[in-house]
Amino acid sequence: MNPKLEKALATDRFWRDIGNDLLIIFLILEIILELYPEPRSEVSPWQGNERRLFARSKRMIWVLKRLWRSFNNTLDTFGKWLARHIPNKRNIALITALGVAIGVGLEIKFGKLADRVADKMSADRSLSKAEQDEIQERLKPFGSHMIIFFMVDDLDPEIIGIVRDLSKACALPGWYSGFDPSGVTKPLDGLEAPLRGILVLVSPRAPDKTTLPMAKTLVSLLQNDDLEVELSTAFIGPFPPIDNRVRIIVYSK
Numbered sequence: 001m002n003p004k005l006e007k008a009l010a011t012d013r014f015w016r017d018i019g020n021d022l023l024i025i026f027l028i029l030e031i032i033l034e035l036y037p038e039p040r041s042e043v044s045p046w047q048g049n050e051r052r053l054f055a056r057s058k059r060m061i062w063v064l065k066r067l068w069r070s071f072n073n074t075l076d077t078f079g080k081w082l083a084r085h086i087p088n089k090r091n092i093a094l095i096t097a098l099g100v101a102i103g104v105g106l107e108i109k110f111g112k113l114a115d116r117v118a119d120k121m122s123a124d125r126s127l128s129k130a131e132q133d134e135i136q137e138r139l140k141p142f143g144s145h146m147i148i149f150f151m152v153d154d155l156d157p158e159i160i161g162i163v164r165d166l167s168k169a170c171a172l173p174g175w176y177s178g179f180d181p182s183g184v185t186k187p188l189d190g191l192e193a194p195l196r197g198i199l200v201l202v203s204p205r206a207p208d209k210t211t212l213p214m215a216k217t218l219v220s221l222l223q224n225d226d227l228e229v230e231l232s233t234a235f236i237g238p239f240p241p242i243d244n245r246v247r248i249i250v251y252s253k
Helices: 003-035 058-085 089-122 129-142 157-169 211-224
Strands: 146-151 176-179 198-202 229-232 246-250
Touching: 003 089, 129 157, 129 211, 146 157, 157 176, 157 246, 198 211, 211 229, 211 246
Parallel strands: 146 176, 146 246, 198 229
Antiparallel strands: 198 246
């Protein structure tokens, strides 16, 4: 997959999850505020029933009474703290409602962005007319070059489509942009290939010194168009070919 799109998808999903977390947190806070206790009295629910319930265990009665008083005091302390720091329950309810709205907004916004990126990652690769025109405009200063395309699967309609768009983008006046006229179909012997995405291959012994800068510019433009593209000069062996041709090998996504 395209690392740029993967990073964008991870970022959008992160903020979408933050929105989910805020939504849950503020909903829980709102429930707590609705249920938070008022200061309670010291009256024990066991009063009047101690002799009947715990006649044989005065020690247990004493322990339970102490536990109840401790629990009662804790509730009173919490209620007084809320009353002191949150004097207006209506205001805090508005804050929690605002927090819920923010959480929902983040979830909707970044959820949609994540869905768009996911759709783009699963869609067929393509170059719009505007993107093709931009590539042509940026490649003009490099003079004329020969661009040779190779398809690892000439029956895959997705590969055929992106090769067609790439060929149009590189079809400048005086340039050759097409398949190898010699009839060679695969440049896989003698090079190191990624086996996915698009590989732009340039010989490090190309006599024309504009070949490599042109290829780097092309790769940068295609990457900006969210295509997974890699530039390579990594021919296997001690003697790369003396060749000005730029080979573009298109693999599956």
